Amino acid sequence: MRNWMDLNGDGEIDSSEMMFAGEMLCTSREEHEALFGDAGDFEDDAKDDFEIDAMAAGLDVDELERMNPDDRTEALEEAGLDPDDYDFD
Known part of the structure; x- marks a missing residue:
């Protein structure tokens, strides 16, 4: 073989x-x-990863992107996600 x-x-x-x-x-x-x-091509997938994680946690992606940073951090933490894993710049 x-x-x-x-x-x-x-x-x-x-x-x-x-x-x-x-x-x-x-x-x-x-x-x-x-x-x-x-980071290879993983950088290109960051937005997709966030969307998948957020939807799996029952969060609305569009709403999260419009939230102020403190509210977004709180929502992500309550959903069991680490806010530091995602970039909202």
Whole structure:
């Protein structure tokens, strides 16, 4: 059986294949930053992540975005979400 990380099929796993495999296995922005020094494409998903988390917690995304920061923080905390995980700039 061929190793799944041997992307070019040459029987050896080179540094490019190792890096690509590492990126495929990253499951969070923090993990990607720790391994590669940047957020990779996780930055693009931040708004989607917020919307999914907020809707799963029963919160209205549009209403949260219009709230003043203190009320929004309180609403997120009451829903069990960490306000520091989301950027509203």
